[in-house]
Amino acid sequence: MKSKKYEALKNLFEQYEEGSIHQSQKEIIDDWFDQHQDEEIVDLLKDPEQEARIYKELHQRVMQPIKPVGVVRKLSQATWLRAACIILLAGIAVGLYYKKHNTTIDNPALVFQTYQTGNGQVQKVELADGSTIWLNAATTLRVPTPFKQRSIYLDKGEAFFEVKHDANNPFTVTTGSIITRDIGTSFNIRAYHPETEYRVEVASGKVAVERLSNSGKSEILNRSISQGQGLVYNVTDQKSQLIAKSPELIQGWKTNGTLYLDKLTLPQIAEELSRHFKIRAIVKHPELDRHQYTINLGTMDLNTSLPELTLRTGMSYELTPDKLTINPSANGMK
Structure with a gap:
């Protein structure tokens, strides 16, 4: 499902086609079309490289230095509207670009080290903070470098985490729209199909689980899942279930296959x-x-x-x- 910001930009282009857009907004888009005559606008934001270019160009327009003038004059309503539209477009492009590329405006140069296993493979990964991760077969894990914020991404698969607890710098695992927060623990996350189901099971300690909505709002699914417990979340119908499972079974694939x-x-x-x-x-x-x-x-x-x-x-x-x-x-x- 597309974000509200994406839909706002899409609606703006649709209004342009219908002729129902405000004249000042029309001028902005006319100017954009003049510069990109050979491009297809309908799917403009589906290509990551084009998103990056849109962001760069619109950002430069917004941040272009204002030339000093000798007198101060009140801006017309149309001028204010034109400026607001440019900022809106830039904001949408910025949000889409950084959200899709799993980074932030404060740290646009975030780099990940990716670990992948094939069928029949298990891999052990030791992190700089002393935590250890075991990857089950057919799993993809991304770890930011340098590893300072202790936020990693399990894109697909299954992994067992032994986390070195730090109350001042919590350890989080993002899987699709689900974020798992360590509360001093070892736990297993299984999400071979993260678009439909997520499962976390706690072998020791506790974890908290939350979900990010399409608007970016956080929703707590469970504040405290303890040893021997698990949470199964159905992404499709957005329902969760608390289950019981022995710590031995939770980590059995890791300890003895x-x-x-x-x-x-x-x-x-x-x-x-x-x-x-x-x-x-x-x-x-x-x-x-x-x-x-x-x-x-x-x-x-x-x-x-x-x-x-x-x-x-x-x-x-x-x-x-x-x-x-x-x-x-x-x-x-x-």
Whole structure:
């Protein structure tokens, strides 16, 4: 969903096309069109490079030094309106540019170090503040350099955090629109599809979780999630659920490679098998079985896991060296 600022700029261009825009606003856009005759305006703000250029050009217009004059005169209403429109356009461009590029106006040169894992891989990352992060398979994590504000970004995947607590400089993890704040703890965040679901589980200490709305307003989802608790948040319907889970299971994948399937459908189980065993897994006719399964496969290998899944779900399967095909049972099993 587009931001209100984006919609305001879009509406301004639409009013121009309809001829319902104020004359002073029209002059500003006419001037813009004259300078960019060969460009398509409709999708102007969808391209990051164009956003940066718009910001630069409009910013220069706003910040252009005012020439001194010998007398002070009152500006006309049209002049004030023209100036306001320029500032509005610049503000919109600035906001869109910095929001989309995950940085701030105070620090436009923020640089990230990116860590990525592939299927079947687990990586340990040690931070400058003494905190440690383990990345599960198929995970992308960004850490700002230098690491001063202790705010990192889990773009996709699963990661376990052992945080060195500092009350004066809290540790935060941003995943999509969700921010997790450390309150002296170790915790696991799972978000392989951050646009639909987020899950945090606490192995020790506490965390607080909040959500940022499209307008940038913060909404507290839970102020204190304690050891052995987790929060599952459905991004689509914006509903959260508090769950219980043992600390051993929370960090099992990190400590001994445990594969724990927690309330997953067969397509989700196929994704887990792909990531864990580094094999392409698909489900034929997933509509035949929509049940959710909770199965602890422990440290079983693939050849041992598949018969167990067959027993627990009623599925059948075909396995080749590079592909696993799962065939759901027409009845499924709870």
